[in-house]
Amino acid sequence: xxxxxxxxxxxxxxxxxxxxxxxxxxxxxxxxxxxxxxxxxxxxxxxxxxxxxxxxxxxxxxxxxxxxxxxxxxxxxxxxxxxxxxxxxxxxxxxxxxxxxxxxxxxxxxxxxxxxxxxxxxxxxxxxxxxxxxxxxxxxxxxxxxxxxxxxxxxxxxxxxxxxxxxxxxxxxxxxxxxxxxxxxxxxxxxxxxxxxxxxxxxxxxxxxxxxxxxxxxxxxxxxxxxxxxxxxxxxxxxxxxxxxxxxxxxxxxxxxxxxxxxxxxxxxxxxxxxxxxxxxxxxxxxxxxxxxxxxxxxxxxxxxxxxxxxxxxxxxxxxxxxxxxxxxxxxxxxxxxxxxxxxxxxxxxxxxxxxxxxxxxxxxxxxxxxxxxxxxxxxxxxxxxxxxxxxxxxxxxxxxxxxxxxxxxxxxxxxxxxxxxxxxxxxxxxxxxxxxxxxxxxxxxxxxxxxxxxxxxxxxxxxxxxxxxxxxxxxxxxxxxxxxxxxxxxxxxxxxxxxxxxxxxxxxxxxxxxxxxxxxxxxxxxxxxxxxxxxxxxxxxxxxxxxxxxxxxxxxxxxxxx
Amino acid sequence: xxxxxxxxxxxxxxxxxxxxxxxxxxxxxxxxxxxxxxxxxxxxxxxxxxxxxxxxxxxxxxxxxxxxxxxxxxxxxxxxxxxxxxxxxxxxxxxxxxxxxxxxxxxxxxxxxxxxxxxxxxxxxxxxxxxxxxxxxxxxxxxxxxxxxxxxxxxxxxxxxxxxxxxxxxxxxxxxxxxxxxxxxxxxxxxxxxxxxxxxxxxxxxxxxxxxxxxxxxxxxxxxxxxxxxxxxxxxxxxxxxxxxxxxxxxxxxxxxxxxxxxxxxxxxxxxxxxxxxxxxxxxxxxxxxxxxxxxxxxxxxxxxxxxxxxxxxxxxxxxxxxxxxxxxxxxx
Numbered sequence: 001x002x003x004x005x006x007x008x009x010x011x012x013x014x015x016x017x018x019x020x021x022x023x024x025x026x027x028x029x030x031x032x033x034x035x036x037x038x039x040x041x042x043x044x045x046x047x048x049x050x051x052x053x054x055x056x057x058x059x060x061x062x063x064x065x066x067x068x069x070x071x072x073x074x075x076x077x078x079x080x081x082x083x084x085x086x087x088x089x090x091x092x093x094x095x096x097x098x099x100x101x102x103x104x105x106x107x108x109x110x111x112x113x114x115x116x117x118x119x120x121x122x123x124x125x126x127x128x129x130x131x132x133x134x135x136x137x138x139x140x141x142x143x144x145x146x147x148x149x150x151x152x153x154x155x156x157x158x159x160x161x162x163x164x165x166x167x168x169x170x171x172x173x174x175x176x177x178x179x180x181x182x183x184x185x186x187x188x189x190x191x192x193x194x195x196x197x198x199x200x201x202x203x204x205x206x207x208x209x210x211x212x213x214x215x216x217x218x219x220x221x222x223x224x225x226x227x228x229x230x231x232x233x234x235x236x237x238x239x240x241x242x243x244x245x246x247x248x249x250x251x252x253x254x255x256x257x258x259x260x261x262x263x264x265x266x267x268x269x270x271x272x273x274x275x276x277x278x279x280x281x282x283x284x285x286x287x288x289x290x291x292x293x294x295x296x297x298x299x300x301x302x303x304x305x306x307x308x309x310x311x312x313x314x315x316x317x318x319x320x321x322x323x324x325x326x327x328x329x330x331x332x333x334x335x336x337x338x339x340x341x342x343x344x345x346x347x348x349x350x351x352x353x354x355x356x357x358x359x360x361x362x363x364x365x366x367x368x369x370x371x372x373x374x375x376x377x378x379x380x381x382x383x384x385x386x387x388x389x390x391x392x393x394x395x396x397x398x399x400x401x402x403x404x405x406x407x408x409x410x411x412x413x414x415x416x417x418x419x420x421x422x423x424x425x426x427x428x429x430x431x432x433x434x435x436x437x438x439x440x441x442x443x444x445x446x447x448x449x450x451x452x453x454x455x456x457x458x459x460x461x462x463x464x465x466x467x468x469x470x471x472x473x474x475x476x477x478x479x480x481x482x483x484x485x486x487x488x489x490x491x492x493x494x495x496x497x498x499x500x501x502x503x504x505x506x507x508x509x510x511x512x513x514x515x516x517x518x519x520x521x522x523x524x525x526x527x528x529x530x531x532x533x534x535x536x537x538x539x540x541x542x543x544x545x546x547x548x549x550x551x552x553x554x555x556x557x558x559x560x561x562x563x
Numbered sequence: 564x565x566x567x568x569x570x571x572x573x574x575x576x577x578x579x580x581x582x583x584x585x586x587x588x589x590x591x592x593x594x595x596x597x598x599x600x601x602x603x604x605x606x607x608x609x610x611x612x613x614x615x616x617x618x619x620x621x622x623x624x625x626x627x628x629x630x631x632x633x634x635x636x637x638x639x640x641x642x643x644x645x646x647x648x649x650x651x652x653x654x655x656x657x658x659x660x661x662x663x664x665x666x667x668x669x670x671x672x673x674x675x676x677x678x679x680x681x682x683x684x685x686x687x688x689x690x691x692x693x694x695x696x697x698x699x700x701x702x703x704x705x706x707x708x709x710x711x712x713x714x715x716x717x718x719x720x721x722x723x724x725x726x727x728x729x730x731x732x733x734x735x736x737x738x739x740x741x742x743x744x745x746x747x748x749x750x751x752x753x754x755x756x757x758x759x760x761x762x763x764x765x766x767x768x769x770x771x772x773x774x775x776x777x778x779x780x781x782x783x784x785x786x787x788x789x790x791x792x793x794x795x796x797x798x799x800x801x802x803x804x805x806x807x808x809x810x811x812x813x814x815x816x817x818x819x820x821x822x823x824x825x826x827x828x829x830x831x832x833x834x835x836x837x838x839x840x841x842x843x844x845x846x847x848x849x850x851x852x853x854x855x856x857x858x859x860x861x862x863x864x865x866x867x868x869x870x871x872x873x874x875x876x877x878x879x880x881x882x883x884x885x886x887x888x889x890x891x892x893x894x895x896x
Binding site for chain 2: 278280301303304376378405406407408409410411454455456494495504505506507512
């Protein structure tokens, strides 16, 4: 047997990094934020305070303990104090992270407690469909804060609580190796009455047949634990997929075919109509090695009833009020969540997996409101990725041309065009100057149409976003920051109104005549790579959908440290 | 090897099948939500004359061009009784409009001609018709009294010697059912009790009231009038059970369940309660019954109706009518 297969061995160093022989290490971060905000509107408003000030200081103090080479324990507490809240008031103590991980017998890697996990884009994946454009400068500072607060990573993982294991086997013939991954997390506890204990679990196996071919089987399922509530109607959402990639690797290029296809079933056990559907997503790609250019083109077909809570949960529930300046004018109208709020308010974000269909903002992302896993979409897409060898220029362009599969309220189908581009330029290398000068530009455009001779069927909605960011090193480690962001949306659509079973029961007219202009400038001093102090001023004009415009001006001081 | 890889890749592509054109739609048809309103088929009905007493039912039909909130209002030309049937849809069918002869707003319907009006939310269109009731509906159950036959001498009544005392059966057009009701009014400034009327089972010819159901499927129903401008009245009903089937009631060893109804509304209202939901009260507080502790409507020996009011709040007045026990569901008059 030993000659036939080998169990892949892991070492803890794979994830604990260098321990320097220390059994206990302090890890964590600290942040202090001060802000002075000014709110203005042309409408009559004697109710809303014109100015507000606040801030906080926090420290995340973690203890990383390595009792032996195969085990790591991390416990992190957060102490947060709102400014002006000393002497015991407005002081919060929280457990921020807690996990144990290690390698059992140098074979099985495990983690218990907080886990950051993902599988594939259609099973368990933290898509980020609303943050259309990133940016250097002030937007990056804000995005980093909200990502840190909500445990979002660049790897699109979801922070959950549970357990995960993985191990691998290597084979001398037929296949090279097989890797197994499994996880189980607890989504919500029972209330010992009518709410079940709800779990989310699954796993995959990835088979690397050769350097040419890799394929995998994936399964993720939300399920209620029977007999944990006085109900006979548990919920289940199961998603099973197959992933595959075949490629031909030559000296000058790599050409390949990759994709994922699968099925889903969702619903309560006693419901007569369980939603079942399938999807497929396939692309071919060509990587030109000398140019460092990757081109891909593909086709996606996500069924109208495809449901995958782990991949379709949104970071933001748009069916919530803003947490600051939530209402304004003497009529105290709701202030809708804006692009500015997406960057400015970490409390809007969630790390929960939600089994229902979450509300979205058609102006921001109507084409793929739930990321690649959005249901009821089919069409082609293409992507260009380029980075020159000296990393002076990084360019990324994505384009989707999609349509619905099943019409909403009519047999006519909406069509979507979605263009997303980002360019990063390292001008220090370009201009051969001594100081850092980073420039980033982004552009996003969406168009939704459903032409019809019948007026109420007609849909035409456009939105566009432009972002420019500059970061220039004035003197050593001191950077000048500047950002401009413009977003606009116009047109109309009909947004579905769903009941508690996510069935569409009606449609609400959605009319957009909106724009936002954001401008920011400031300074940032990098003490080290993980420690900076920044002070900046920003101004955001929002036309309130053409009816109740307002401006938010804010001066912020941010100190951030990771250790 | 290359063949093998090619086959696998082809298989993957085949697996990536596509959805066929889907002619179904998600949600309601947009035309039903936003289309122009119009009446395609006007208001129709299955009968011109209906005899509810023999089990006949009436229903109405119509067809509209879109889904809309609609309302049928049936008004008795003589009684003024009103029945409303509401719904949402693009058509009126037997399933959504069947009328069993019941009433939404008192009084109840009599044998009379009724006006039928169909209206639509947000639209001016009104469709009309008439229907004749040959006999009004019968309500199965044990009727304690509708006060149409006068005072039963086997009932027991007591009236305090207060001011403006008026405890009697009255006959006038304000009766919600038939022509008569029981009026209770007066001022007693030294006691909560203003007067009472006890309905003993013996008045109906047996030691226990002829109710066949159990506590969970028996409903006690009464029509109560709240005097405009006065919220003083508290109606207290005591249900005394002959648990040992001795033919009488012993308070120390048998169950009494009590229902307190603060009459804090204006006009006639039907009050219904499941018999097993009626608590045992002592001095207004939940207590343990003295008998078998089970709700046994089939062993009811007496129902006491007491008119109470806080002595400091002055004059109290109410009217009651149509006291009935029903089976399986509350009264639908």
